[in-house]
Amino acid sequence: MEVNSLSGLVDYMKSEFRSMENDKKLLLHVEGPTKVVIYSELDDDRKRESVIEATALLDKFPYGRFMNSEDFIINVQSLIQRDLDAEAILACASSIRIEGGGDLTDNGISQTVTVKEGAATLMQAEVPSPAELRPYRTFLEVEQPSSPFVFRINRLGECALFEADGGIWKHEAMENVSQYLVNELKELIDSGSLTIIA
Secondary structure (H helix, E strand, O other): OEEOOHHHHHHHHHHHHHHOOOOOOEEEEEEEOOEEEEEOOOOOOOOOOEEEEEEOOOOOOOOOOOEOHHHHHHHHHHHEOOOHHHHHHHHHHHHEOOOOOOOEEEOOOOEEEEEEEOOOEEEEEEEOOOEEEOEOOOOOOOOOOOEEEEEEEOOOOOEEEEEOOOOOHHHHHHHHHHHHHHHHOHHHHHOOOEEEEO
16 A cells, blocks of 8 residues: 555554554655655564555655756745745845856855846846755655755856755755654554664
């Protein structure tokens, strides 16, 4: 059986456990930030059967790809939680005006872009980079882990985000998923019917 949320998995386990024999021992494996599988106990051949699998359905931000500011803004607004750094990036991306290359200052750590404000006023805006962002990358029932992203603007005014944590966020996401399941399935764990591993 497959579900697409942690709450669906929890509801199934709570309803099924009432009808299961109490001596069954199940294993819940948090396989990744977007996948959890509950396995049966070992059979005579020392194999486990998948009882239920939860896989998060998430749209993925196109990291590492430059896109026009309109597409970039839509992706940030729909796929990343609105925190201070996300707001600053959105403000900068929505104000970019590059004519014939524009003014773009880059010191390797941050970029300064000449942006147009109103009809005639020009100002300098520093773009946070790396920025701490919280994209939707794991089950929506748990807190989305924050991680650093490098925000870049090329000479054409196209914007891109590059992951800058080497995938460390995955471990935090798996811990968040595991903790959620420990809290929700405490009765099954305390009775010895369910073991959780991440």
